[in-house]
Amino acid sequence: MTTEVITPEEIIKKGKIVFEKTKLMTDCTLSYCPGCGHGVAHRLVMEVVDEMGIGDNTIGVAPVGCSVLAYEFMNIDIQQAAHGRAPAVATGIKRVFPEKYVFTYQGDGDLAAIGTSETIHACNRGENIVIIFINNGIYGMTGGQMAPTTLPGMKSSTSPYGRVVESMGYPLKITEMVATLPGVAYATRQAVHTAKLVTKTKKAIIKAFQNQKDKKGTSIIEIVANCNSGWKMTPVESNKWLDENMLAYFPLGDIKK
Amino acid sequence: MEEVKLMKGNEAMAEAAIRAGVDAYFGYPITPQSEVIEYLMHEEPFKRTGMVVLQAESELAAINMVYGAAACGKKAMTSSSSPGISLKLEGISYMAGAELPCLIANVMRGGPGLGTIQPGQSDYFQAVKGGGHGDYNLIVLAPSTVQEMADFVDLGFDLAFKYRNPVMILSDGAIGQMMEKVILPEQKERLSNEEIIKHYGNWATTGKPESRESNIITSLDLKPELQEIHNQHLQNKFKTAEKNEVRYEQIQCEDADYILVAYGTSARISQKVVQLGREKGLKIGLLRPITLWPFPKKIISELADHAKGFLSVEMSAGQMVEDVLLAVEGKVPVAHFGRMGGMIASPSEVLDAVEKEINKI
Ligand SMILES: Cc1ncc(C[n+]2csc(CCOP(=O)(O)OP(=O)(O)O)c2C)c(N)n1
Numbered sequence: 253m254t255t256e257v258i259t260p261e262e263i264i265k266k267g268k269i270v271f272e273k274t275k276l277m278t279d280c281t282l283s284y285c286p287g288c289g290h291g292v293a294h295r296l297v298m299e300v301v302d303e304m305g306i307g308d309n310t311i312g313v314a315p316v317g318c319s320v321l322a323y324e325f326m327n328i329d330i331q332q333a334a335h336g337r338a339p340a341v342a343t344g345i346k347r348v349f350p351e352k353y354v355f356t357y358q359g360d361g362d363l364a365a366i367g368t369s370e371t372i373h374a375c376n377r378g379e380n381i382v383i384i385f386i387n388n389g390i391y392g393m394t395g396g397q398m399a400p401t402t403l404p405g406m407k408s409s410t411s412p413y414g415r416v417v418e419s420m421g422y423p424l425k426i427t428e429m430v431a432t433l434p435g436v437a438y439a440t441r442q443a444v445h446t447a448k449l450v451t452k453t454k455k456a457i458i459k460a461f462q463n464q465k466d467k468k469g470t471s472i473i474e475i476v477a478n479c480n481s482g483w484k485m486t487p488v489e490s491n492k493w494l495d496e497n498m499l500a501y502f503p504l505g506d507i508k509k
Numbered sequence: 510m511e512e513v514k515l516m517k518g519n520e521a522m523a524e525a526a527i528r529a530g531v532d533a534y535f536g537y538p539i540t541p542q543s544e545v546i547e548y549l550m551h552e553e554p555f556k557r558t559g560m561v562v563l564q565a566e567s568e569l570a571a572i573n574m575v576y577g578a579a580a581c582g583k584k585a586m587t588s589s590s591s592p593g594i595s596l597k598l599e600g601i602s603y604m605a606g607a608e609l610p611c612l613i614a615n616v617m618r619g620g621p622g623l624g625t626i627q628p629g630q631s632d633y634f635q636a637v638k639g640g641g642h643g644d645y646n647l648i649v650l651a652p653s654t655v656q657e658m659a660d661f662v663d664l665g666f667d668l669a670f671k672y673r674n675p676v677m678i679l680s681d682g683a684i685g686q687m688m689e690k691v692i693l694p695e696q697k698e699r700l701s702n703e704e705i706i707k708h709y710g711n712w713a714t715t716g717k718p719e720s721r722e723s724n725i726i727t728s729l730d731l732k733p734e735l736q737e738i739h740n741q742h743l744q745n746k747f748k749t750a751e752k753n754e755v756r757y758e759q760i761q762c763e764d765a766d767y768i769l770v771a772y773g774t775s776a777r778i779s780q781k782v783v784q785l786g787r788e789k790g791l792k793i794g795l796l797r798p799i800t801l802w803p804f805p806k807k808i809i810s811e812l813a814d815h816a817k818g819f820l821s822v823e824m825s826a827g828q829m830v831e832d833v834l835l836a837v838e839g840k841v842p843v844a845h846f847g848r849m850g851g852m853i854a855s856p857s858e859v860l861d862a863v864e865k866e867i868n869k870i
């Protein structure tokens with residue numbers, strides 16, 4: 253019996269390429285938990301930067317949070333900022349490089365708790381940057397503590413009996429808040445846990461970078477994502493929970509166009 | 510062209526920043542240094558040289574804007590006074606960790622807490638012992654004249670880029686507010702991106718061309734063995750700076766058998782004390798550290814071989830005196846004279862203290 257050996261190169265040659273790894277993602281293995289929304293969001297941002305042909309003209313700002321190592325995965329120049337300070341760091345970059353593309357990539361603890369002031373004021377100045385905001389309702393990196401976006405009644409390691417709004421406050425809709433500011437050109441809430449939503453999110457990211465090109469001001473894209481580890485669920489369960497609970501409180505769609 | 514003017518220390522520093530070809534200033538108002546940002550906003554250097562000036566929403570934001578601009582290879586600076594510097598320390602530690610050059614001016618007031626808006630020197634420990642978290646040092650320059658407020662901007666950036674480390678100008682409210690004659694330097698051109706790469710190397714985030722690896726600015730290493738190697742590299746830089754960058758001034762130290770050590774406003778007072786003491790026949794001198802870090806240990810140790818004692822004169826409860834003690838290595842007695850809370854010592858009360866200490870020996 254003989255077996256035909258086909259090399260990967262031959263397979264690629266035989267078929268028509270319909271899907272490729274984004275050039276602007278490195279070959280590093282993602283440090284995210286399997287099933288986590290961060291990976292998809294990373295890829296989308298890099299895909300857009302690549303397709304717009306601005307990779308050599310783009311500077312990213314990584315937060316403190318699970319995506320602190322974004323610079324290992326995104327193959328562009330990146331600065332890692334102190335917890336919550338990414339919008340201030342991005343301001344510094346954009347002011348000295350007004351012709352370059354600048355974006356921040358931040359979690360909800362980073363952007364809506366410790367960095368609330370930097371977020372609001374960067375938006376209020378209408379800094380001509382893109383803010384990618386991953387809202388997973390929890391502090392992923394530090395082991396699942398309560399975030400400003402944790403839902404009422406939702407359990408976390410610092411709200412072990414569920415978030416009590418009377419003493420712990422309400423989940424913060426910061427994207428709606430900054431949408432009221434004249435400096436903000438575009439504020440939208442998207443998600444990436446289904447193929448259809450991925451396509452929509454990509455469109456939003458394209459629009460945000462186009463806004464920056466057109467010098468329109470701040471564009472903020474909130475991506476409601478799962479944190480299956482922090483939520484203590486399987487990836488599939490977490491996506492279902494996201495649909496039924498997170499999206500009920502954080503409805504998808506454009507808040508300001 | 511050089512220009513002679515009568516200016517406040519804070520204004521001289523601001524004008525010197527424009528002339529040094531600084532790319533960006535980010536600040537938040539606080540007495541006694543608000544003239545820095547007021548002067549810059551009034552001068553509109555964005556029209557003169559293209560320099561960016563922005564009032565941030567807090568000192569936290571300001572230092573992180575400096576981080577962003579510095580990581581682009583640009584000359585970026587900020588200034589503040591004591592409570593504001595406390596807020597900046599997280600960012601300063603990040604910049605030391607990420608090896609970013611920048612200039613920070615602290616026009617000190619009396620503390621702790623909100624303290625007073627009057628001059629102080631009680632942030633010495635904060636400036637020279639790290640201040641923020643982790644093992645790092647700032648190169649700390651201490652001006653004692655309006656002229657030095659201006660001169661140390663260019664010097665500060667030279668050192669910051671040479672060592673890829675933040676540099677601090679540690680001044681105080683008296684020097685920031687007083688008016689003196691100042692010779693302003695000629696206007697330097699701001700550097701282009703290409704010149705920055707040529708002079709300082711290709712480490713900044715300028716947008717990644719295909720021809721190079723991505724430039725990453727971070728202070729993080731999750732692997733402790735790598736973080737330790739990085740920290741060792743930082744320590745080696747600090748050792749080199751300690752060897753090469755010590756600066757000080759000696760005033761009548763050659764034949765002195767009692768030596769005052771003082772910087773900034775206290776050095777101005779102490780200079781007067783030396784004059785008054787000499788008139789009375791006391792052989793006293795002044796050692797004025799210009800770099801508080803690296804501290805002029807060697808010269809103090811050498812002076813301790815001849816002098817009978819030292820007095821550290823500071824507007825604090827006694828901070829620099831600890832470094833004088835270390836430098837003197839127990840050879841002779843070291844004393845401290847200080848006023849606090851925004852009070853400035855008079856030359857006669859310092860002279861009294863000197864005479865008392867000399868009599869004890
Ligand atoms: C000043 C400071 N405070 C606290 C921390 C600890 N810390 C690191 S990440 C984090 C929260 C991250 O949560 P989030 O921004 O929601 O991002 P995620 O990990 O969920 O993606 C905290 C509190 C820190 N690194 N620095």
Ligand code: SF4
Nearest residue numbers: 284285288318392479
């Ligand atoms: S902890 Fe949560 S946010 Fe972090 S990688 Fe895992 S799933 Fe993603």
